[in-house]
Amino acid sequence: MKSQSTIIIIDDQVQDEELLIVIKENYADVIVYNSSTEAIKNLSRHYGHRIIILLDLSFPTNQINGHQVLERIRESNTLIPVIIFSAVNENESGFSDLINNSAFGFLKRDASLKQILDMLQKAEFFLKTSIGGALEEWIKTHSEEELDRPYLVSVDGNNFTLKELLSEVRLQTEVGQSFSKSLSKLTIDLLARGRENLND
Amino acid sequence: MAVKNKNLKFRIDVSAYRLLGRELITDRITALFELVKNAYDANANKVDVIFHSVNTNTGESKISITDDGLGMTLDDLRNKWMVIGTSDKRRSRVSPPPYNRKVVGKKGVGRFAVDKLGSKLLLKTTQKGSDKLICLETDWSYYAELEEKQLKIDFERNPDQEQFFTDIENRYWVEASDVETQGTSLEISLISECWTETDLKRASTELAKLISPNHASKFPLKIFLQSNEFEVYRKKEIVSLGIQYSTIEASLNFNFKTGKQEILRAENGELTKVLVDKRACGYIKLHIYYFNASAKAKFKKAFPSESIDGIKVYRDGLIATPFAEHAVSQNEQKDLLGIDKRRWSYFFDRVGTRDLLGWVEISDELNPEIVDATNRQNFVDNEAWRELRVFVIEQLRQIEGCIIQRRDTQKEQVDSELKGAGDDLSTIRKELNRLGKLAPEKMRKTLGVLEKKVAKTQASVNKGLKDKINLETEKKQQESLMFSLISLQTFSSTLAHITRTIIGRIKRTSEFFRDRFPDTQYNDVFKRGAHKIFFEMERLSGAVDFMLKYAKSDSSIEPVDVKITLENLFNNIHDYSFKQENIQTELIVKKELILNYNQTAFEDIIENLIDNSVKALVCNRETRRIKCECNIENDKLIILFSDNGCGIKEADKFRIFDVFYTTTADEGGAGMGLFIIKTRMEAFQGSIELVESIFKPSGATFKLSFSFKK
Numbered sequence: 001m002k003s004q005s006t007i008i009i010i011d012d013q014v015q016d017e018e019l020l021i022v023i024k025e026n027y028a029d030v031i032v033y034n035s036s037t038e039a040i041k042n043l044s045r046h047y048g049h050r051i052i053i054l055l056d057l058s059f060p061t062n063q064i065n066g067h068q069v070l071e072r073i074r075e076s077n078t079l080i081p082v083i084i085f086s087a088v089n090e091n092e093s094g095f096s097d098l099i100n101n102s103a104f105g106f107l108k109r110d111a112s113l114k115q116i117l118d119m120l121q122k123a124e125f126f127l128k129t130s131i132g133g134a135l136e137e138w139i140k141t142h143s144e145e146e147l148d149r150p151y152l153v154s155v156d157g158n159n160f161t162l163k164e165l166l167s168e169v170r171l172q173t174e175v176g177q178s179f180s181k182s183l184s185k186l187t188i189d190l191l192a193r194g195r196e197n198l199n200d
Numbered sequence: 201m202a203v204k205n206k207n208l209k210f211r212i213d214v215s216a217y218r219l220l221g222r223e224l225i226t227d228r229i230t231a232l233f234e235l236v237k238n239a240y241d242a243n244a245n246k247v248d249v250i251f252h253s254v255n256t257n258t259g260e261s262k263i264s265i266t267d268d269g270l271g272m273t274l275d276d277l278r279n280k281w282m283v284i285g286t287s288d289k290r291r292s293r294v295s296p297p298p299y300n301r302k303v304v305g306k307k308g309v310g311r312f313a314v315d316k317l318g319s320k321l322l323l324k325t326t327q328k329g330s331d332k333l334i335c336l337e338t339d340w341s342y343y344a345e346l347e348e349k350q351l352k353i354d355f356e357r358n359p360d361q362e363q364f365f366t367d368i369e370n371r372y373w374v375e376a377s378d379v380e381t382q383g384t385s386l387e388i389s390l391i392s393e394c395w396t397e398t399d400l401k402r403a404s405t406e407l408a409k410l411i412s413p414n415h416a417s418k419f420p421l422k423i424f425l426q427s428n429e430f431e432v433y434r435k436k437e438i439v440s441l442g443i444q445y446s447t448i449e450a451s452l453n454f455n456f457k458t459g460k461q462e463i464l465r466a467e468n469g470e471l472t473k474v475l476v477d478k479r480a481c482g483y484i485k486l487h488i489y490y491f492n493a494s495a496k497a498k499f500k501k502a503f504p505s506e507s508i509d510g511i512k513v514y515r516d517g518l519i520a521t522p523f524a525e526h527a528v529s530q531n532e533q534k535d536l537l538g539i540d541k542r543r544w545s546y547f548f549d550r551v552g553t554r555d556l557l558g559w560v561e562i563s564d565e566l567n568p569e570i571v572d573a574t575n576r577q578n579f580v581d582n583e584a585w586r587e588l589r590v591f592v593i594e595q596l597r598q599i600e601g602c603i604i605q606r607r608d609t610q611k612e613q614v615d616s617e618l619k620g621a622g623d624d625l626s627t628i629r630k631e632l633n634r635l636g637k638l639a640p641e642k643m644r645k646t647l648g649v650l651e652k653k654v655a656k657t658q659a660s661v662n663k664g665l666k667d668k669i670n671l672e673t674e675k676k677q678q679e680s681l682m683f684s685l686i687s688l689q690t691f692s693s694t695l696a697h698i699t700r701t702i703i704g705r706i707k708r709t710s711e712f713f714r715d716r717f718p719d720t721q722y723n724d725v726f727k728r729g730a731h732k733i734f735f736e737m738e739r740l741s742g743a744v745d746f747m748l749k750y751a752k753s754d755s756s757i758e759p760v761d762v763k764i765t766l767e768n769l770f771n772n773i774h775d776y777s778f779k780q781e782n783i784q785t786e787l788i789v790k791k792e793l794i795l796n797y798n799q800t801a802f803e804d805i806i807e808n809l810i811d812n813s814v815k816a817l818v819c820n821r822e823t824r825r826i827k828c829e830c831n832i833e834n835d836k837l838i839i840l841f842s843d844n845g846c847g848i849k850e851a852d853k854f855r856i857f858d859v860f861y862t863t864t865a866d867e868g869g870a871g872m873g874l875f876i877i878k879t880r881m882e883a884f885q886g887s888i889e890l891v892e893s894i895f896k897p898s899g900a901t902f903k904l905s906f907s908f909k910k
Contacts, residue, residue: 013701017729018709018725021722021725087698087704108700109700109701110704111704112708112711113711113715116708
C-alpha cells in the first residue's frame with residue numbers, strides 16, 4: 001500500500017527518471033520543484049499535509065541555495081523532516097548549519113535507490129511517532145467546525161482554536177511548546193494509571 | 201480590562217560608573233589618553249602628567265593631570281562635566297579659535313576614565329578673568345559601596361527609595377584664584393594600581409604616539425611626564441618619535457580639487473605615485489616607513505625605548521581611539537588593519553607590522569564614515585573602513601613589490617659579479633702560466649703552486665655560482681608548484697562534485713535495471729537508461745583526462761593547439777557550469793593555431809578567466825554572455841576575453857592583478873586567479889591587460905597577448 005505522505009523534491013537537476021518511478025511507487029504524492037525560489041514561494045501551502053522534503057544544496061547563483069531554503073523552512077516549521085541530497089562535501093563549513101537547522105538526514109549524491117527509499121521510510125516513521133506528528137494527526141481527526149471553535153484558553157487569557165493551536169505547535173512558540181509538554185505529561189499520567197487505550 | 205496610559209522613565213543604577221569607566225576603558229594607559237585628550241579639546245598648550253609616589257600604593261600616592269586649557273565655569277561643570285554623554289563636543293566639532301582643533305572626545309565619557317586610575321578625584325578648574333577656582337570632589341568608592349549594599353539581599357528594602365546613579369551628590373566648593381590663570385587640574389588619589397618605572401616608560405612611549413608627527417600645527421600640545429621617584433622622569437617632555445634609518449619610505453597625499461588620490465606603484469625597484477579616483481574611504485594621507493633587518497637593528501640601537509609596531513590611524517592629527525588602546529606586549533596588539541592576517545606571509549615576501557611604522561591620516565571632515573565602534577576597540581565595520589584597510593594593504597603590496605624588484609636586481613648584480621670574478625681568475629691563471637714559462641727555474645715552482653691555488657679557487661667560484669643558480673631554479677619550481685596546487689584545489693573540489701553527481705546517476709539507473717529487468721512497462725525507461733549510462737561515462741572519461749594532465753610535468757614547452765584546447769574548455773569541461781548558470785558563450789577561432797607554450801599553463805589561464813567571468817556574471821539578470829575571440833597581430837596571438845558581468849570598478853583597475861585581491865569573496869574568490877594568469881603569462885613573455893569592455897557600459901574585456909616565438 002502506498003504511503004499517504006507527500007514527498008517534495010527541491011532539486012534543479014532531477015534527471016533521474018528511475019528515482020521518480022520508485023518514489024512514486026511508494027508514495028501517493030510526489031512534487032518536484034526545479035527552482036529553490038519557486039519552492040520557497042509555494043512550500044507553505046503543503047504544510048497542512050504530512051510532508052517529507054528532499055533538498056539539494058547547490059542551485060544556480062541567482063537562486064537561493066539549499067542552506068537558505070532549509071533556514072526559511074525552519075523559520076515557520078520545525079516539524080517537517082528535511083533530507084539533504086547533495087554532492088557537497090559533508091565536512092564543509094556549511095554542514096554545521098544543517099545541524100543547527102536540524103536537517104533530518106544527509107544523502108550523498110551517489111546514494112543508491114535503496115538508500116534513498118530507506119531514508120524516506122525513516123523520515124516517515126519519525127513523522128508518525130514524534131509527539132508533534134502524533135499531535136498533528138490527532139488534531140486532523142477533528143471536523144472543520146470543531147477546528148474553528150475556541151478550544152483552549154492560555155494562562156494569559158488568549159483563546160486558541162485547534163487550527164491556531166496546530167500552527168503554534170508547528171512554529172514551536174511558547175504556547176505550542178507548553179501545549180505539547182502538557183500533552184505528553186497527560187499521556188504518561190494516563191498510561192501510568194493503566195489506561196493504555198488512549199481513545200477511551 | 202481597560203488600561204490607562206502611564207509613563208515610565210529610565211533610571212540609572214549606581215553601577216553605571218563601572219560600565220562607563222572601568223569596563224569601557226580597558227586599561228590605564230588608555231585612561232590617561234582620554235584625560236589628555238580632554239586637555240587637547242580645551243585648547244591647552246601644555247599638559248603635565250605627574251605621578252607622585254606611585255611605586256608603592258600608600259596614602260600619599262597621587263596622579264595628577266594639569267592643563268592650561270580654557271577651564272570651566274560652575275555652569276560648565278554642572279551642565280557639561282556632570283552630564284553623561286554631553287553633546288557639547290558633538291555640536292561644535294572644532295575647539296574655540298584661534299586653535300580650531302578638531303575635538304577628539306565625542307562620547308562624553310572620557311572623564312570616567314578617572315575611575316580606572318584611582319577612586320577619588322579632586323577637580324579644580326578656573327577660567328581666565330575669573331577669580332574663582334571651582335573645586336569638585338568625586339569619590340567613586342562611595343558609588344562602589346552603595347552598589348555593594350544594593351546587591352545584598354535585603355527583604356526589608358524599598359526599591360522606590362533606593363539611590364540611583366544620578367541621585368548621588370558630589371561636594372563642590374570655591375577657592376580664590378588669580379584672574380590671569382586658566383586651566384583644569386585633576387588630582388586622582390586612592391590609586392587602583394602601583395606604577396613601576398616600566399609602566400611609566402610605557403606610558404611615555406604610548407603618549408608619544410598620541411599626536412601624529414606629520415600633522416603640522418601652529419598650536420601644538422606639549423605633554424610632560426613627571427615623577428618624584430624615577431630620575432629619568434624628573435620632568436620629561438614627551439616627543440613624537442623621529443624616524444631614521446628606514447629602508448623604504450613613502451608619503452601619499454591627495455588632491456581635493458581634482459578629486460584624485462595618490463597611490464603607490466612599484467617600478468624597477470622604485471616607488472612612484474599614480475593618481476586615481478577617490479576611494480570609498482575618502483581622501484587619505486599616508487606616511488609609511490619600511491625597515492629591513494639591518495635597518496631595524498640600527499633603529500633599536502638608536503631608540504631603545506621605541507618600537508617598530510605597525511601602522512596606526514590618526515584622525516585630525518590625533519591617534520584614533522581604537523589604536524590608542526594600549527597592549528602590554530606586541531603579540532597582543534590588535535592588527536586592526538589586517539596586515540599580519542594575510543596568508544602565507546613567508547612565501548610571498550610579505551612585510552608585517554614589525555617591519556613597518558606608519559601614519560594613516562584621516563579627518564572628520566573628509567572621512568566622516570570612518571567611525572569608532574562604541575567599545576573603542578575597533579572601527580564600525582562599514583564600506584569606508586573596509587576600503588581603508590584595502591587601501592593600506594594595497595600600498596604595502598607595492599612596497600613588497602619594490603623590495604622584490606630590488607632584490608632581483610641585486611641578485612643579478614651578484615650573479616654577474618661572481619661570473620666576473622670567475623673570468624678574472626681564469627685570466628690570472630693564464631697569466632701565471634705564461635709567466636711560469638718565462639720565469640727562472642726557482643720562481644717557476646712557486647708560480648706553479650700559485651697557479652694551482654688559483655685554479656682551485658676558480659673551481660669553487662664556478663661551483664658556487666652553479667649551486668646558487670640551481671637553488672634558485674628549484675625555488676622557482678616550488679613556487680610554481682604551489683600555484684598549480686592552489687588552482688588544483690578549487691578544480692578538484694568542483695570535479696569531485698560533478699563526479700559524485702554522475703556516479704549517482706549511473707548507480708541508480710543500473711540499480712533500477714538490476715532490480716526490475718525484464719519488465720515490459722519499463723522498456724523505454726531501460727533503453728533511455730542505457731543511453732544515459734553511456735553518456736555519463738563519456739563525461740567521466742573527459743574529466744579524468746583533464747585531471748591527468750595536471751599530473752604531467754609543468755615546465756615543458758610543447759605545441760599547443762589553441763582551437764582544440766579552447767573548444768574543449770568551452771564545449772566540454774565548462775559546458776555544465778555554463779548551462780547551469782544560463783550563460784551563452786561565443787568562441788571565435790578563425791583557423792588552427794599552434795602556440796609553443798605549456799599546455800597546462802595555457803589551460804590554467806583560460807580556466808581562471810572563465811572562472812572569473814562566471815563569478816562576475818552573477819549580478820547580471822539579463823542575458824549572460826562570455827565571448828572569446830582569437831586574432832593574430834604582428835607575430836602575436838591576441839585573445840580578447842569578455843563577459844557582460846558586473847565589470848571592474850575604476851578604483852580596482854590598478855589592483856586586480858595583485859595576489860589575494862578579490863571582490864568576489866562571497867562567491868568563493870580567493871584573489872588568486874588574475875595573479876596566476878599574470879605570472880603564468882609573464883613566465884612565457886606574454887602579457888595581460890584590461891581594455892575597454894566590448895559589452896560596455898557593463899562587463900569587462902581582457903586582452904592577452906602570446907608570442908609565437910619559442
